[in-house]
Amino acid sequence: MICSKPVSKDEVYCRDCARTSHGYECGYAMWSYNRITEGIVADIKYRRSLSGIEFMVSELVYRSADLIRLWNVNAVVPVPLHRKKLKQRGFNQAGIIGEHYAAKLGICYIDDVLYRIRYTMPQKLFDDTGRKNNLQGAFRVDEEKLASYGKAENVVLVDDIYTSGSTINECSMALKEAGVKKVYFVCLCIGDGY
Numbered sequence: 513m514i515c516s517k518p519v520s521k522d523e524v525y526c527r528d529c530a531r532t533s534h535g536y537e538c539g540y541a542m543w544s545y546n547r548i549t550e551g552i553v554a555d556i557k558y559r560r561s562l563s564g565i566e567f568m569v570s571e572l573v574y575r576s577a578d579l580i581r582l583w584n585v586n587a588v589v590p591v592p593l594h595r596k597k598l599k600q601r602g603f604n605q606a607g608i609i610g611e612h613y614a615a616k617l618g619i620c621y622i623d624d625v626l627y628r629i630r631y632t633m634p635q636k637l638f639d640d641t642g643r644k645n646n647l648q649g650a651f652r653v654d655e656e657k658l659a660s661y662g663k664a665e666n667v668v669l670v671d672d673i674y675t676s677g678s679t680i681n682e683c684s685m686a687l688k689e690a691g692v693k694k695v696y697f698v699c700l701c702i703g704d705g706y
């Protein structure tokens with residue numbers, strides 16, 4: 513009901529959402545992260561497969577457009593990469609997904625407001641607590657820039673994979689501190705671990 517992680521038939525919330533509150537309201541992930549979807553996402557991330565992106569974003573739009581309307585979203589913001597990482601990889605996969613997503617939905621795309629100011633170790637190297645600590649204070653919002661966009665009240669964050677949710681959570685808190693009212697997210701994949 514909150515993070516959209518798969519749960520068993522009689523569960524309403526996943527283990528994570530049942531015991532902790534999040535910085536975001538709720539979100540939608542299109543697929544479970546498994547060996548098949550891992551390969552598709554890696555194609556975007558490391559080989560910049562544009563046909564793959566087109567297909568996935570169309571599918572994501574198709575499945576989440578009703579939610580986006582329900583959430584009354586007026587801005588799409590990608591989870592940012594640190595500039596060092598951006599230089600290494602040459603592009604931000606969340607940015608490519610987010611830009612296509614916003615264009616297809618006709619919503620304002622904003623990629624120059626939320627920044628990753630700390631270079632962090634990959635999240636996959638840590639357990640849940642480690643992931644939270646690793647990201648603390650890692651994001652910053654340019655408030656003046658945000659204000660220049662006018663009514664960016666309800667934001668949807670876009671990322672490729674949601675694992676523990678720490679990244680989306682930290683980004684949400686940074687955006688809310690800067691005055692954004694509600695933060696939602698959409699992701700291509702979500703892990704079933706915690």
Ligand SMILES: [Zn+2]
Binds near residue numbers: 515517529530
């Ligand atoms: Zn959950």
